[in-house]
Amino acid sequence: MTSTSPKVSPFLEPGPYTRANSLAILQLSRDNLQPVYLQPLSGDHDGYAEGAVVNTRYGSFPHSTMIGIPWGSQIRASKVDTGSRGRKRKRIAGDEATAGQPETPGSNENDAETESASRPDAASDSKKGLGEATGFIHILPPIPEIWTMSLPHRTQVVYTPDYSYVLHRLRARPGAVIIEAGAGSGSFTHAAARAIYNGYPTRAAKRKGKVISFEYHEQRYHKMKKELSDHGLEGIVHLTHRDVYKDGFLVDGKSPEADAIFLDLPAPWDALRHLSRRKPPQQSSSLSDDDGANNTDQQIKEDDSQWVSALNPKKSAYICTFSPCIEQVTKTVSALRRLGWVDIDMVEIANRKIHTVRDRVGLHLPIDRGVNCSPKDVEEAMAKLTEIEDRFREHSRPKGTGDDMDLADDEPATNGAGAMVDGGDVDGEVVPSTQAWMDGRLVTRGEPEIKTHTSYLVFAILPREWTEEDEAAAAAKYPCGAEVKVVGSIDKVSRKKERREMLEQQGGNRKARRKERDEKLA
């Protein structure tokens, strides 16, 4: 629990530039994202003279070229000797004919001339990478959405369309405390941490937003724990290794005073009894409570007073459970009803990505990927057919032999641009469009594979407890019976009455005024 200054998570405040020893995400291609902890240059690393290096299909990228540059920067590949590390160099230096100049992070002025400069040995020359002529990646700040996209599939991941909606409905705002059971892959944890973040906790007792996370699986717990500390989220997320069905949601025996709960568990109904305002009655008969059956009334009472609710006693608690099967939903909803939750709502979310493409159809178009070389409309089809027909007639003319063939060949050219022959063998003159990005009609279509079902989301709200004493206090503070006005929808009768009264009053005034005036005049 450190104060804000030294280490704020890059998820919460990435700052303007990439930093050493911090998380960054490399965008290799559109959907290929790779998280990387940037390591400062410190001697050889894994055989690389450049220090730590990221090797990708698009080239090699030493970390030193990625530190201290603005987020979102395009990074050129560097010349890195990937093959000979750890063994004798087989190649002669001359092989590397076109090594680039050393690339200084942040300023890439001379890169246009990379080809010209030639260096004998890349590795020994500089510990910094040398610019490659081709290949680049982009470096992105860790944002929960990008992080989620880059996640390896450890467990089922709660993706952005789901968690964004869940957090919205759970009212996860700066300062809220949110319980999460089943930390899983951590995608929800990161998004929730961002949502509730309003500063790192300091010693001043002011309550800050917090994620109280529970994970049952031990390996995943350790992995998550490490991840959280790497990401600087330790002050924001409190992770516990626990079976919440059995042991509930208290933190060190104290209530976390949660405002919202997200349960990504196989049997959320078993965890729900730990999430009520008072000790639920049926608990005494449940399996986990060993001495439950033998309790005398007094014992139960005592138990009740010791029982601590994990919920914020002053606010309504919002819950969401995340279950893939309808049977789980039925059980959960039934349990929620019995425990007094209201506004129970079950939804599922269908998210679709939409791709935009240029739909290029036409005989004019050059043969290229994605081009459909068939007529784009009836006119074009007609022109083509007519032309074929003409040619056919030429051919089938009885007397025609060699000469006619030549004629026929010439014909399309003389026909002008209107009649086109199949794209491949025509000359440049009939391919007017060099701007593939402007051709064709802009169309949209769904992605090739869509996620049709992620999970069912059950939402519910548990109002705060309201006792007789509370009610009496409120009633004393706001006694009723002195109502002066009606707000909201008023029925016709009373509206008319109100109007009549108003008019009467006004009328009376007017009459009175007139009287006054008359008297004055008199």
Add this chain to the structure above:
Amino acid sequence: MHSVIRPNAWVALKLPSGATRVIQVTPNTTISLGKYGAFPANLILERPYHLTFELEDKRPDENFSRIRVVPPSELYAEIFADEQSPGCSTPAGEATLPILNGEEYSVVDTESGDIVAQSTLDARQTLTQEQIEELKRDGTNAGKNVIAQLMLSHTALDQKTSFSLAKYKLLKTKKYIRRFQVLPIDVPNFSHWQLEERDANKIMDIRAEMMALVGCWANVHYGGGDVFLDDPHATSEQGQEACPSVQPDLLKGRWLVMDDTCGLLVAALAERMGVLSPPDSDDEDSEETNRVTDKPAAAEKQEKPRGEDEGLSEATKQGSDTEMVDVQETSTKPKADPKPKKQKPRPSDFAIPYSQTNTITVVHGASQPNLSFLNYWGFDYTSPNHPPHPLVSHLMTLSWLQLLKPELDTSYSTPPLTASAETLSSWKPSRRGNFHRKRRRYARIRHIVDSTRAGNFSGMVCASTMDPISIMRHALPLLAGGAPVAIYSPNLEPLSALADCFSVSRRTAWTSGVVADVADKSNEELEHWPGNDEFPLNPTLLLGMSIQTSRVRRWQVLPGRTHPLMTERGGSDGFVFTGWRAKPAEGKVAAKGKFKRKKADDVSAVDSEAAEPADGLKRKIDDVTAADSEAAEAKRRKIADATAVDLEVARAIDAPA
């Protein structure tokens, strides 16, 4: 945030019919729910949200209905009964109603002994309209009597299937039961109400799931503790040179917003940044103390607001000039100040009231922004001297003119008035007030414009009726590297046109130097690319762009009757365009992809070989069509300088080649 219902808070009342009424709970008024009855507002003040209340019968000595809290066991009584019945297949109704196997039965008024209804009458519903009206007027037992008697008087009840019976009962319950629930006005509840019951057009049909997506993709969150610029303590003689200049280092956690949803989007973002609600309801401790002090004031019929009004009107009276005068200006008469605890010295005219962090900057097309919905959260944008509210110091607005051509904007370009202390004291208070007001406005606008033009925004959110391409042209250069962009539109077409500006082929052409205008320009110039027909935007300024849509499908969950709802709101689906601001490297950068052809055995032998750069035009496929095109591209590709790690992957792909 919302622990109990505060006096004068806006709340949503949910009625049995499913309708929502949004009202302000003013103490000592009667809240009418139309046909469901009316009750005194004081009965729900300081009570928790989300409880279900039921209107009780009027007591003989009182002229109003009291309300009681309906416990959940009662709310769900029928469902519990269903669950207990074997097989869970019997729907509600049967368990609670007598079995009516053609028996003759009648409903008898307990007091008079009159027969109210008889099953032997011809019509299916034997109660006449008058009788129903009478029952309603007697209105006992929160409408439950009416429902029971309607059920009893239905002659064909035995012919109904159990399902239709359950439906019939539900229908009648919705109509007659006198219950309601109080919900807080937060962004989800408010937008649901606007969308379903009010004018969805006003909020551009933005549904909750889309709002959630926009907020997340734009990475909108608490942007750090408040930082204020030091007060320059400028005297009235100092002009524009005394204005504190923008310090780019301090600017953090700022979001650029275009909002044509009457302020709903701003409210949603402010909620995510923790600046939507006044702090007293936000944190518990001050809440308690505040409540104690507020109590008498609130009980005495809004004493406080009225006092404020008086203060204001008094101020305007003093400055009875043409323009409105800020209360703070009437420094000579401290009694006009509504706040008693005004101990600290007044900030000078050029003190910037805005925080440097955690702010929302709204750019608007009209001369004034439309943020009217913020009124529901106690923030009135038009109010010249706003009572304390977090949005006062975290919301900045400027017009496109002020952003792009500030020199044409009068309020920005006119230098501030100056006057010596003597002249100032010789003026009438009204004139003096105007003088200070204008100077303050100048400093404010100057700060907003300069800090916005300084750029480096943490993200951009847009829900605008304007063309997104034109917005992006001017907004993209203002974003920091890696800053996310999220643009909502109710229609797909504007977004697909925008996405097309960043298409692979456009980007390839741009970077390969085919475009004549581009070749000799520096990155700095290209960031402010003015756009032409072929390249409306600089296609290298945005990464990972994608368009998506989300749709929530609601389900009914009842024992034995679980299924998706039969109908839902249609209309526009809503789409979100997302991406991240990129900082392209200087000079020509070719992508890897197409390589100089090498012999096949070379590829397998590269194991110990370092890379050899290839020349010619390279291409990198990282765009929308990636899914299908990448495989095709990969086949053509010759991996010349694959690294040892990559080689296996590459081989797998390249196998056919």
